[in-house]
Amino acid sequence: MTLPDDLISTLSEAVEADDADAIRHTILTSKLNGHDLGEWLTMASHLGNMDAMKALLEHDADVHWKNQDGETAFSFAxxxxxxxxxxxxxxxxxxxxxVDSSGGTPLDWAVCHARPEFRAWLMDIGGTRNSDHEEWPWPPKTDGCGT
Known part of the structure; x- marks a missing residue:
């Protein structure tokens, strides 16, 4: 469904502000469905905005939603x-x-950008890797994952 620009803006601002009440209000008045909310769940996970995530999940935001690059809320987290x-x-x-469009998994992203205990948790719950990048020391020295 194509959403009106003002609705996109309102929901984006509420997610960025981690304003669960505004998110709930917007969802209820706009009658958005879970698939429509996947994009904002991804935004909230990237920002670590837990109140926004909880509000979106209460309204069945699609945890499997993928952007055009095949990335999910989990991979952004x-x-x-x-x-x-x-x-x-x-x-x-x-x-x-x-797996995103570049062939990467969430654990592939985590080896370059997440704390060691986060990486260990991902492996403990069954996370797999498709890349052969070496794990980066924490904190990472640059923004990109090296070869």
Whole structure:
């Protein structure tokens, strides 16, 4: 469904502000469905905005929604070191081994961008890797994952 620009803006601002009440109000007045909410769940997970994530999940936000690059809310949580967000998504059935358009998995992103204990948790719950990047020391020295 194509959403009106003002609705996109309102929901985006509420997610960025981690304003669960505004998110709930917007969802209820706009009659958005779970698939429509996947994009904002991804945004909230990237930011680590837990109240926003919980409000979106209360309204059945699609934890399996993928953007045009095949990235999910779970993969964004891993790429941006948002451990609590990743655990919440896992509790709601997120695919911990989804593959994006570049062939990467959430654990592939985590080896470059997440704390060692986050990486260990991903491996403990069955996370797999498709890349052969070496794990980076924490904290990472640069923004990109090296070869």
């Amino acid at each position: 891993c790429a941006y070191n948002q451990f609590d967000a990743a655990r919440l998504l896992h509790e709601h059935g997120a695919d911990i081994n989804s």
